[in-house]
Amino acid sequence: MPPLPNPDISTHPVILWFRQDLRLTDNPALLEALAQGRPVLPIFIHDDEAPQIRQIGGASRWWLGQSLRALDDALAKFKARLHIYRGPAQDVLATLCDTTGARQLFWNRRHDAGGKAQDTAIKANFQAAGVDVRSFNASLLYEPWEVRSLAGEPYKVFTPFWRSARALREPAPARPAPDAIPYLPPPHLPFAATLESLNLHPTQPDWSGGLAVRFQPGEAGAKARLAQFLEKHLQNYATGRDFPGLDATSRLSPHLHFGEISPQLVWQAAQDAVASGRSGATPKDLEKFLAEMGWREFSYHLQHYYPDLATRNFQARFDGFRFVENAAGLRAWQRGLTGYPIVDAGMRELWQTGYMHNRVRMIAASFLIKHLMVDWRMGEAWFWDTLCDADSASNAASWQWVAGSGADAAPYFRIFNPILQGEKFDADGAYIARYVPELAGLPARFLHQPWLAPASILASAGVRLGENYPRPIVDHDHARQRALAAFQALNAASAE
């Protein structure tokens, strides 16, 4: 890019490029842009053809559309707007600099490989052209490269990673939203688009109803959810978080993913709620919650050092694992028709609400990989498309964790038993009843293995196995033996 002429910059705006930081509170790029004492031009670029960027899935597209609308509304209260452009980010930004005379471009960092590559190239091009480009951390408590072992190595195990991160420093305090945002509307640009024209909202059919019932995307929704969690659910989080029938976790993951709330703000609010006694939570509840935020940090740490975490086994020896082609099994799993109620409930919760409880994510993922022997990447891709919180780091790291191929992963012989897991974590069947209502009439002792129920009980509960609810698509004991044998063969091969 050739050097840009040096205009009189007193009224030229600072371009503030929003990406996964869709908030006004504790937004470092926004605060730094305001500190320049010039108008700020808030923009979003829909660059849906960038070859290096993994395009987001359907549920995330819905969320993004809602969140952009919420951000625009929030900016409107400051008499500013969010300007949306569609096209290659480099071209859009160059045109913006040309037409507005802007010579400063600020953003908060992305951490996925594609986003990082794009940012690096754009930064180099614009700096070479004389533009002041600055990037900030808005999404993590610790930058992924900050936490290193004494030997200077990245961590591969969570506990020492988290201990070392905590010892670095307390996360920075969250900074408030600004009081004012000076703004001048830009001239119309060829790349200008409306939110509607991005087609982020599903049509034909519009399947987003269940997502909208559960979530309120946007900064206000994130703050409301945090407040509700701290008031009602942080208490008992340490134990309650494992029970999918309870509303015991924060459900902040999509808000954090889209940057509608900063992890610093969540961290600080949780600490304050416990210190003041307001939440009724114990230090154990708090530590458990903070450690889960720590798993998010660890996932980003891993992604930073292993950028192809979503496609390549972290432990190369797993490359030799023989997954099977099981299109029918994959389809049954995706639709919540495996015949294992806890798995089906999870997959249907995902389909209906764009979310799945963490315990059930582990069970469902284990079922796909170990019972059906389907490549974990197929599951990762399905979650990528259907989760509102689909996140390049957390999704990939978690799938590899379940597969056993990841860092600090579950050992290969840990094969979740969907019957025992259901009995332990959904003993009263509240979760099953919500998402697999055709089984709701069964007594609790048969809920997790309806195929053992006597015909009379099935009949009085209205369950017709093979008709209105499937028989198990695979026998648990057989599947377990098959998976163990496959993993043992892998071990033997890698020991040779």
Ligand SMILES: Cc1cc2nc3c(=O)[nH]c(=O)nc-3n(C[C@H](O)[C@H](O)[C@H](O)COP(=O)(O)OP(=O)(O)OC[C@H]3O[C@@H](n4cnc5c(N)ncnc54)[C@H](O)[C@@H]3O)c2cc1C
């Ligand atoms: C197979 C599989 C896939 C997953 N894919 C994703 C994903 O795409 N995006 C995602 O955000 N999480 C993912 N997770 C992690 C976890 O299930 C969700 O973060 C959690 O269920 C979100 O619910 P919550 O906000 O109520 O969590 P809470 O229990 O309230 O935890 C607070 C926050 O900590 C973070 N967190 C909690 N558990 C984990 C974890 N195990 N790994 C990383 N971060 C965590 C989340 O940001 C979460 O919002 C996945 C887990 C599994 C097993």
